[in-house]
Amino acid sequence: MCYSSLYRLSRTLxxxxxxxxxxxxxxxxxxxRRSFAATARSRLMEMSGFxxxxxxxxxxxxxxxxxxxxxxxxxxDLTETYPHELHAALAKDGWIGIAMPEELGGSGLGISEATMxxxxxxxxxxxxxxxxSIHANVYATQPVAKFATAEQRKRFLTKIISGEWRTCFGxxxxxxxxxTLKLKTMAKRDGDHYNITGQKIWISSAQVxxxxxxxxxxxxxxxxxxxxxxxxxxxxxxxxxxxGLEAKKIRKMGGRAVDANQxxxxxxxxxxxxxxxxxxxxxxxxxxxxxxxxxxDRASDYARERIVFGRPIxxxxxxxxxxxxxxxxLEAAKLATYHxxxxxxxxxxxxxxxxxxxxQHAVGVACNSAKYLAAxxxxxxxxRSVMSMGGMxxxxxxxxxxxxxxxxxxxxxxxxxxxxxxxxxRSLLMx
Numbered sequence: 001m002c003y004s005s006l007y008r009l010s011r012t013l014x015x016x017x018x019x020x021x022x023x024x025x026x027x028x029x030x031x032x033r034r035s036f037a038a039t040a041r042s043r044l045m046e047m048s049g050f051x052x053x054x055x056x057x058x059x060x061x062x063x064x065x066x067x068x069x070x071x072x073x074x075x076x077d078l079t080e081t082y083p084h085e086l087h088a089a090l091a092k093d094g095w096i097g098i099a100m101p102e103e104l105g106g107s108g109l110g111i112s113e114a115t116m117x118x119x120x121x122x123x124x125x126x127x128x129x130x131x132x133s134i135h136a137n138v139y140a141t142q143p144v145a146k147f148a149t150a151e152q153r154k155r156f157l158t159k160i161i162s163g164e165w166r167t168c169f170g171x172x173x174x175x176x177x178x179x180t181l182k183l184k185t186m187a188k189r190d191g192d193h194y195n196i197t198g199q200k201i202w203i204s205s206a207q208v209x210x211x212x213x214x215x216x217x218x219x220x221x222x223x224x225x226x227x228x229x230x231x232x233x234x235x236x237x238x239x240x241x242x243x244g245l246e247a248k249k250i251r252k253m254g255g256r257a258v259d260a261n262q263x264x265x266x267x268x269x270x271x272x273x274x275x276x277x278x279x280x281x282x283x284x285x286x287x288x289x290x291x292x293x294x295x296x297d298r299a300s301d302y303a304r305e306r307i308v309f310g311r312p313i314x315x316x317x318x319x320x321x322x323x324x325x326x327x328x329x330l331e332a333a334k335l336a337t338y339h340x341x342x343x344x345x346x347x348x349x350x351x352x353x354x355x356x357x358x359x360q361h362a363v364g365v366a367c368n369s370a371k372y373l374a375a376x377x378x379x380x381x382x383x384r385s386v387m388s389m390g391g392m393x394x395x396x397x398x399x400x401x402x403x404x405x406x407x408x409x410x411x412x413x414x415x416x417x418x419x420x421x422x423x424x425x426r427s428l429l430m431x
Contacts, residue, residue, distance in 0.1 A: 025094035025098050025109075045123070058116055058120045061117050062120055064089050065121055065126060073257065083130065083257055086121075087133060087166070091162060094107060096162075098114050098138065099142065104161060114341075118135065118138070128406040129257040130257075135204070136168055146348075147233070167205075167210075167213060168206045168211070171215045174199060178419050185216040187214075190269075192271065194271075195269055197266060199263065202261075206238070206263055211238055213234075215282050218230060219280060232282040233285045234276060235274055235276055237270065237274075242268070244269065246264040248262045254405030255409060323384060326380050326385075329380060333376075334374075340367045347363050371420060374410065378410060
């Protein structure tokens with residue numbers, strides 16, 4: 001997303017031909033072989049050092065996203081309309097299952113490749129909203145893929161991979177915010193069912209989802225020795241026509257193509273076999289399963305084309321230097337992000353690059369650092385792109401104002417930069 005706002009200021013100078021042949025997720029599966037080369041689309045992001053699989057993912061995703069213009073995303077943002085067509089196109093070629101086991105119809109690739117997919121979606125012009133529209137289906141389902149039984153995995157994930165079902169992720173609550181250990185939503189066992197009561201907030205895609213990965217208490221907070229105990233993970237039917245379940249949309253500043261919601265449970269009844277792993281182990285499952293560029297390009301394009309006082313504004317150092325600095329910070333954030341993704345994959349015993357020396361602590365440090373750096377670099381790139389474009393940066397037709405509205409989200413959620421700073425100060429620097 002952030003690279004493209006700079007690209008806006010070079011796109012006419014750097015357009016490249018998109019191959020006519022379609023590359024599907026199955027062509028780049030871990031055990032598959034591609035029958036033709038991956039030629040990365042000409043963009044500002046430096047692509048040296050990426051694997052063949054990652055480059056193939058990037059090429060194929062840009063091919064799909066070329067069917068969704070900037071105006072498509074502007075219109076969906078203005079009308080608050082979910083991008084069903086993008087989800088369908090990605091599911092058709094198997095990309096929803098990019099990090100899912102091959103025996104379930106997935107590609108068997110890792111979070112490193114999934115990260116490339118989501119970045120490429122955002123970089124294509126879709127922005128954060130485009131990535132958010134499928135994010136939960138790729139990442140939030142990882143606890144199910146890792147900790148569910150074989151029967152559950154087949155029953156729960158096959159239709160997510162095919163695109164028939166969609167998932168939302170239910171963790172955050174209005175009265176606990178980022179303090180996950182203080183969650184109050186309760187799941188009370190009742191024979192072969194659980195009854196769910198409580199509230200979740202900022203739940204993306206709840207209006208279109210048919211499933212939810214839910215973190216809830218099975219033991220009240222006051223009855224456990226440690227706050228991390230008594231939390232359980234569920235994969236539930238999310239059926240708004242059933243009694244005891246309601247979702248209310250939240251009007252928001254940006255990313256309006258993807259709905260955000262308050263979700264209310266009032267003795268919502270779910271089968272007991274919706275439980276993932278063991279009761280009381282939900283926080284551990286969540287902790288072990290969650291890993292952690294378009295605007296910059298647009299600004300670069302505009303700076304080359306906009307003529308003021310007889311020459312392109314990009315020739316002025318007052319424009320050049322802030323954009324160059326933003327680009328270098330994006331590159332640093334990119335390296336941190338893919339380092340974190342690589343460590344996450346290396347910590348997975350089922351991954352071909354498994355390394356037993358990679359600890360969950362090391363993964364956590366890398367993911368938190370990458371999240372902080374990427375959020376800050378993205379915001380800086382968006383803000384400088386708008387300012388470099390002057391009045392046109394404020395106009396919807398140039399799209400960078402949409403990116404700026406969206407890019408506040410990673411600075412706030414799912415954990416804020418303040419929380420990451422506290423984590424680094426206390427857990428790493430021991431201050």
